[in-house]
Amino acid sequence: MAAADEPDAFETIVMAEARFHCEGYQEGYVEGMHAGTIEGRLYGIQQGAKISLEVGLYLGFSMMWLRLLQKHSDDKHGKKVKVLESLIEMIQKFPYQDPTYDRLQEDLEKIRGRFKQVCSLLHVSSDFRLSQEETALSF
Incomplete structure (x- = not known):
């Protein structure tokens, strides 16, 4: 007798x-959380790099045009210079170091819109490609 x-x-x-089902579930859950964290970090790094590349392109483009217009300054370029300075200011205020910034997409859309406005004023195409297949940028 027992x-x-x-x-x-x-x-x-x-x-x-x-x-065994409960133990396997717990082990799988822990392993999935770990793998998801790693995958999420890598995805965040990739997306952050794309945004930085795009915003950096806008900044370089704007600074170059601003210098060109300031060299040949006259009254007809006044509006172009103001819009370029506005775009540069928006980019400089962009919160690169804050990954939890809740208005990141809104601010990025404003920067994109201002960039298109600048391109329109300068009579330059705003069509560009930022992909690995197409390394050249076309303006």
Whole structure:
């Protein structure tokens, strides 16, 4: 006869499947959380790099045009210079170091809109490609 403290051998066999199922679920959950964290970080790095490349392109473009227009300054370039300075200011205020910035997409859309406005004023195409297949930028 079995003692009251010992588990019943039959119950242990019957409950083994449920116990292994729970243990496997817990191990899988922990492993999935770890893999998801790594994948999320890599995706965030890639997206951050794309945004930085895009905003950096806008800044370089704007600074170059600003210098060109300031060299040949006259009254007809006044509006172009103001819009370029506005775009540069927006880019400089962009919060690169804050990954939790809640208005990142809104501010990025404003910068894109201002860039298109600059391109329109300068009579330059705003069509460009930032992909690995097409390394050249076309303006």
